[in-house]
Amino acid sequence: MVRRQLAQLPDSPTLADVAREAGVSRQTVSNVLHAPHKVKPATQRRVEQAIVMLGYHPNRSAQALQSSSSRMIGYRIEPQSSGTLAGIHDRFLHSLAEAGRTADHHLLLYTAADRAAETDSAIRLFRSGAADAFVLYDITVDDPRPSALHEKGIPFVAFGHDDCDAGAYRWVDVDNVAGTSAAVDHLVSRGHRRIGFVGWPDGSAVGDRRARGWRSSVERHGLADFCHGLDLRGPDSVQAAIEMTAALLGRPEPPTAIVAGTDTLAAGVARAALRRGLEVGRDLAIVGFDDTPTAAVLELSSIRQPIEDVGRHVIAALLAPGSAPPRNTLLPPQLVIRSSSAGPPSR
Amino acid sequence: MVRRQLAQLPDSPTLADVAREAGVSRQTVSNVLHAPHKVKPATQRRVEQAIVMLGYHPNRSAQALQSSSSRMIGYRIEPQSSGTLAGIHDRFLHSLAEAGRTADHHLLLYTAADRAAETDSAIRLFRSGAADAFVLYDITVDDPRPSALHEKGIPFVAFGHDDCDAGAYRWVDVDNVAGTSAAVDHLVSRGHRRIGFVGWPDGSAVGDRRARGWRSSVERHGLADFCHGLDLRGPDSVQAAIEMTAALLGRPEPPTAIVAGTDTLAAGVARAALRRGLEVGRDLAIVGFDDTPTAAVLELSSIRQPIEDVGRHVIAALLAPGSAPPRNTLLPPQLVIRSSSAGPPSR
DNA sequence: TTGTATGCGTTATCAA
DNA sequence: TTGATAACGCATACAA
Numbered sequence A, B: 001m002v003r004r005q006l007a008q009l010p011d012s013p014t015l016a017d018v019a020r021e022a023g024v025s026r027q028t029v030s031n032v033l034h035a036p037h038k039v040k041p042a043t044q045r046r047v048e049q050a051i052v053m054l055g056y057h058p059n060r061s062a063q064a065l066q067s068s069s070s071r072m073i074g075y076r077i078e079p080q081s082s083g084t085l086a087g088i089h090d091r092f093l094h095s096l097a098e099a100g101r102t103a104d105h106h107l108l109l110y111t112a113a114d115r116a117a118e119t120d121s122a123i124r125l126f127r128s129g130a131a132d133a134f135v136l137y138d139i140t141v142d143d144p145r146p147s148a149l150h151e152k153g154i155p156f157v158a159f160g161h162d163d164c165d166a167g168a169y170r171w172v173d174v175d176n177v178a179g180t181s182a183a184v185d186h187l188v189s190r191g192h193r194r195i196g197f198v199g200w201p202d203g204s205a206v207g208d209r210r211a212r213g214w215r216s217s218v219e220r221h222g223l224a225d226f227c228h229g230l231d232l233r234g235p236d237s238v239q240a241a242i243e244m245t246a247a248l249l250g251r252p253e254p255p256t257a258i259v260a261g262t263d264t265l266a267a268g269v270a271r272a273a274l275r276r277g278l279e280v281g282r283d284l285a286i287v288g289f290d291d292t293p294t295a296a297v298l299e300l301s302s303i304r305q306p307i308e309d310v311g312r313h314v315i316a317a318l319l320a321p322g323s324a325p326p327r328n329t330l331l332p333p334q335l336v337i338r339s340s341s342a343g344p345p346s347r
Numbered sequence C: 001t002t003g004t005a006t007g008c009g010t011t012a013t014c015a016a
Numbered sequence D: 001t002t003g004a005t006a007a008c009g010c011a012t013a014c015a016a
Helices: A001-005 A013-024 A025-033 A041-054 A061-065 A089-102 A115-127 A144-149 A174-190 A205-220 A240-247 A264-277 A293-298 A305-319 B002-007 B015-024 B026-034 B041-054 B060-067 B089-102 B117-129 B144-151 B176-189 B205-222 B238-249 B263-275 B293-298 B306-320
Strands: A070-078 A105-109 A132-136 A156-159 A171-174 A195-200 A231-233 A256-261 A285-289 A301-304 A327-329 A335-336 B073-075 B108-110 B135-136 B156-159 B171-174 B194-198 B232-233 B257-260 B283-287 B301-304 B329-331 B335-336
Touching: A013 A025, A013 A041, A025 A041, A061 B329, A070 A089, A070 A115, A089 A105, A089 A305, A089 B089, A089 B108, A105 A115, A105 B089, A115 A144, A132 A305, A144 A156, A156 A305, A156 B015, A171 A174, A171 A305, A174 A195, A174 A205, A174 A256, A174 A285, A174 A301, A195 A205, A195 A240, A195 A264, A231 A240, A240 A256, A240 A264, A256 A264, A264 A285, A264 A293, A264 B293, A293 B263, A293 B293, A301 B238, A305 A327, A327 B117, A335 B089, B015 B026, B015 B156, B026 B041, B026 B257, B073 B089, B073 B117, B089 B108, B089 B306, B108 B117, B117 B144, B135 B144, B135 B306, B144 B156, B156 B306, B171 B176, B171 B306, B176 B194, B176 B257, B176 B283, B176 B301, B194 B205, B194 B238, B194 B263, B205 B232, B232 B238, B238 B257, B238 B306, B257 B263, B263 B283, B263 B293, B306 B329
Parallel strands: A070 A105, A070 A132, A132 A156, A156 A171, A171 A327, A195 A231, A195 A256, A256 A285, A285 A301, B073 B108, B073 B135, B135 B156, B156 B171, B171 B329, B194 B232, B194 B257, B257 B283, B283 B301
Antiparallel strands: A105 B108, A301 A335, B301 B335
């Protein structure tokens, strides 16, 4: 009563209100919603009319309390999307939310200072019933989170995986090896033979796979000799890429094409080429990774991750019965060709 | 019992468990948490020990049911962040989540096909008690959402505002006029006199303000004659900016500097300059808007929105008592100077 | 097919 | 200061 007056608006109608309106018991209303076959069609219609008339919506807190399931999926959002998700984080988040919607689940966003705090928060959210399950992303080598959550019996699915404990938890990932591999295939088909790679230092799960894809494809095409020494590593920054590219282009036999581990690096490669007076796409072919907005702006070819599919698979795995064996999923990326890799090698 | 066995793990401890462990009543435990002054220090300690020992966390569903407040803030996430939030959406979302955390509130993400569906979803979420309040962003002229939510008595705060009904709801916004105005000031101080503007067509709340900032500053500096006809508009795309810039640079007296309404447009301006053989920062100065990652990559000067502050203010307004008069907030942006506007005009 | 009783975990009211 | 009881809205087992 008091609340009703304070808020200046009627409280939401409850199951009991609907029952009263329809002249039936609460249980009958509940049955109409959850087991319609148990209710006489006429009654059913009457109840449904009452529901519409009153604008009734089941109270999720009450449902959650009763079922001990909040239908909320926890997701930690980082200050600036890190490494592999930079530039496509938006798409991922939206795809998760969209996939969740179809199953009447919502995303619960939370923040944490670091991975330890992230795990702590997840445990607290789970124990307090605020979230039923979690999505982890940016899985690194020896990531402490999967085992921490597993130990507490907290359901989760990871976007990304570490080869070491790939079987220990459920994950969805994009086939990064196939990505850079396809980039090399593409460049080879354009006539390139000296194809360089600019990527992250060894030791990161994603970076290592992207490097491996480049190497394996180069070898498969029998270009290992041509590409010897054309594999440089550094931090994921424009500046680092500029320096690495300068080194590559300064060689006696410089590469005619460069595959970059990220679009940020690709942007640096392009910048370095321009500074040297080379025209991107004619004098030097470039392929980036992630198909970020920046790649589109710079007209850089790039490997596009099927993020929307990742989101769907993550949610599907999350809502699948936990007893089933982990069905992990590796999704193929797609090469988006733009002008930066359109032409044949000029020398 | 059954659930306990199925899940293979103990249910979270409840208030009753803590009470039993500490040898007190449930109410006493509740008092320790909410009104510690009512409890004898010794009892208090005993209860706190039991809480820690059992790893007790209050059940949020039960709290929500009892208090009819979910401590959830609804936020619609769009497929690709639109217009004004492109490139900085991540930062905004994180700042909201972070600001909410300090008040023990979380973000609930939902999706919707369009604005009508967005409003419908918000109403449903509110009525079902899933969210207490909402954040709206990308407010346009004649935005239907504020009035729709207001009409239903649903609390919300907007990021952005429409001048027409600026007093009708609570909002937080960045001073876009001040942004482009500062950009012009900066360019004038570098010696530029013919300063162009490339922006969105008239009719958008944000775009109009950015254009107005440019114009007012140009006039204030007495450069209206120099800048006559240097104000072009088109869609927010690289291609459009290229075309507009080509037109500007093709004039008998081309501008020596261009302020762009967004970083995307600024990227197009830069591209067009390069195609014409001009060096950005030397032959043509450019200032973008939003300080997106793309601007950083291209070394474009840009107006940076204080998104973290916006998030804080939005949450603060949301959690402030609804009866207080709307205190709207206009935050100043900040010019980030990079090489694209470093030099003086060359001609 | 429909109605009754009970419990989910918490907080507020009231007695002791 | 502490403890018993009711209520929040829903869903389930059970009885009619």
